[in-house]
Amino acid sequence: MNIPGVILQNNMQWLDYLLIISIVVAIFAFMLGNRGMRRANQFSRPPEIHTELVCSDCGFKEIRRFKEGDYIGLETGEKCKKCGGPTFVNLIYTPTSPLEEKS
Numbered sequence: 001m002n003i004p005g006v007i008l009q010n011n012m013q014w015l016d017y018l019l020i021i022s023i024v025v026a027i028f029a030f031m032l033g034n035r036g037m038r039r040a041n042q043f044s045r046p047p048e049i050h051t052e053l054v055c056s057d058c059g060f061k062e063i064r065r066f067k068e069g070d071y072i073g074l075e076t077g078e079k080c081k082k083c084g085g086p087t088f089v090n091l092i093y094t095p096t097s098p099l100e101e102k103s
């Protein structure tokens, strides 16, 4: 009669102990994970700005990396790849996700 009671008590203490340890581990993992994600974001995905050029002759759109001095409406002096006409900056944006960038 006495032995099962002792085992139960020990189990309860073990469970409490495990619970505390797992909570502490979870908090640590959460903190480390957050830090890791922030670092990964900083280093692997620098803010990328894209410029959309539109040909004023045929309307052909081309997207390239943002260059210093780009602004909306700027005539870039770059030739349209389709017809060789003059292109101007139509849009400057940062892609929110790599998936959207591809589409």
Ligand SMILES: [Zn+2]
Pocket: 055, 056, 057, 058, 059, 060, 080, 081, 082, 083, 084, 085
């Ligand atoms: Zn064109």
